[in-house]
Amino acid sequence: MTHDTNYHMNRRTALKTTLGATALAVAGCLSDEPETADFRIGGPWEPNRDPHDGGSSLRRLGITEALVAVDYEANPAPGLATDWERLDDRRWQFDLREGVTFHDGTSLDAAAAVESLRRTVDSSAFAAVPIETVEAVDESTVNVETETAFSPLPSHLSRNEAVLLSPDAIEADGSITDPISTGPFALESFRSGSEVRIVRHDDYYGETPSFESVRYEVVDDDQTRRMKLENGELEMARVLPNEMVDDLEAEDDIDVYTPEIPRIRFLTFDTTTEPFDDERVRRAVHYxxxxxxxxxxxxxxxxxxxxGPFSPTVTDWANPDLEDHSSDPDRARSLLSEAGWSADSNDVRSRDGEELAVEFVTFDARSLPLIGQTLQDQLADVGFDVDITTMEYSAMVDRVGQDAFDAYLTSWGTLWHPDPDRLSEMFHSTDATLHHGYENHRVDELLEEGRELTDRDERLERYHEVQSIVVDEAPIVVLTDYANVVATAAGVSGYEPHPTESRYGLESLEYDSE
Incomplete structure (x- = not known):
């Protein structure tokens, strides 16, 4: 990749702030004196300063922004780029928004955007995105060239890792200490593993937030987040358990939101080893x-x-014609019999003297162990002997990535960037990061065509066909969609849950504590 640019950048301009004489306390811990904020959020996730390393919270809080945003229909939308054009198969042009100011007081121009984007392109997070060059054409235009025709490029440039940072935020070694970006809020202070404080960016080009300050507190215990909300210590509590919804809805001073987000719970099979190398056995689990x-x-x-991997209520990339999700144990039994797994008088199935005993591995989050126990009972009814093993997530990934296995029960976001090319990471024979070993030439062909085509309807046709094939051949069995539970104080107005959770929309909120 070339690293030339048409503009000279001063990498050490003096740091400014929209709060006048108040300096940004981005370097370290807060004082011991109690501090208040106009709005307080509690969530389980620990923020990180670097967008390339768990920096999604910075985006959600409104600190960082990208060239491309995601609208409420889960589609790419204008962000720091007001428009973009595909010049040919490999070249794209992005027109920057005018009048955008970084939190340090400097203006966003193409040179600054290019410096930030090149750091992104060189990162491991973008290793699979075939970007060849990023160049400033003039002060307000950025051109991006890909190695191959790549329709999902705008979608990838909406990702949390692709947010634009001020050149002064990028240290000489490429690290990030101060995530200086362009959002409606600027970082005031950062206490690792504990809390983040942000302040209003008064020079923001868009909607001016009503809050001067916001505090995000890391509260990993679900009950504690709930109690802090009920006790008036938080105005918003995020990612609460489903079982709390009824009780919270019964409280007059709390509003509850349960928006569906593009995430699924599913089983992934090892399609290269018995018994799930047989499509009929995988389909038996499905039914x-x-x-x-x-x-x-x-x-x-x-x-x-x-x-299916996509929900029709979230995106029209979902195939609406997939067969329904009704249980059919008799069909499951028939498929197992066809595959040679015969049942005895107790409905225990065996083949060549070996019982149909399998192990599902999972991790302790998103209700997966409880779901595993239910699967154990449901599959026993058709003749499977299922053992559920729960381990740390990283240990599960290591295990299924290195050794043969039967199946693992997991959860994935399916539109973490708003394009159906996510299906390539799920089902392409060489690009998939799911450990199923599944290969289907037609699926590969459709996914590769979908990456190249420009016309949305033509792409839609191919991705719908991919979904039909993989549901039928079942390298994975999708179980549920996913709703995110968020509760706010009743005085909070203007909150609209975002379908991909890329933003909390704090700039649109107001809070009346009376």
């Missing part, structure tokens, strides 16, 4: 599962049953 029972008994009816 044996009672998804309605799972969502009602474990997920309190908040989440919905699902069969």
């Amino acid at each position: 044996a599962v009672d998804r309605e029972s799972i969502t009602e008994s474990i997920l309190d009816g908040i989440d919905d049953p699902a069969v």
